[in-house]
Amino acid sequence: MNEQRTDILGMLAEGKITAKEAERLIAALERDQPPAASSPDARPKGKAKYLRLMVDTLDETGEPGRINVRVPLQLLRAGVQLAALIPPQALDRANAKLNDSGVPFDLTRLKPEQLQALVEHLDEMTLEVDQPDAKVRVFCE
């Protein structure tokens, strides 16, 4: 589109078209611009509705595998509220198990508001892993 815009400006500079015609042509160009492709770079910030997980793999036999998961962010927000419903005794048991597994993490200190804030900022996250036999992308769209 930049090329066409340059052409229009060139014609204007050469006097082949008037400023008004140039303005109309540029406006028409902008109207005809195709919608942005669904990519993490192309989408506007703060408008994400879905969390996407895309995995492309190639196993030892050369057979391709593909995982494509789309989860509404609204579902994550609702799921976060489940954290507030976990009984304290269950959290204590989970803490003990985590501790036994070498993860000294206190789940009782994790507040639903913090999880909510985490989900709110997910749309700024893009995770890409490139391996010769696998490619993983996690992003919001």
Place this chain on the structure above:
Amino acid sequence: MPQLVTVRVNRPDRRPIRTWVPVFPIMLVLSPVVVLAALAAAVACLVYRVSVMRALGTGWRIVSALPGTRFDIEHGRTGVLVAIR
């Protein structure tokens, strides 16, 4: 609220299975079971001292947020797709 669940299963050397599940009619048919499940959930909430209304509200929010969810897993000529609309 989900309205339609699409399930597609691709298997090698066999015809793919594609099923559309209308959620509302199924829920109507299963409503006695749903009521029983809700009652059991309410009793569990009371036993574990969790607010029943809050639990039901959260459950409803989760169900309402399901439309748009899509799981598509393929490996070679085998694949499973579950899409909720």
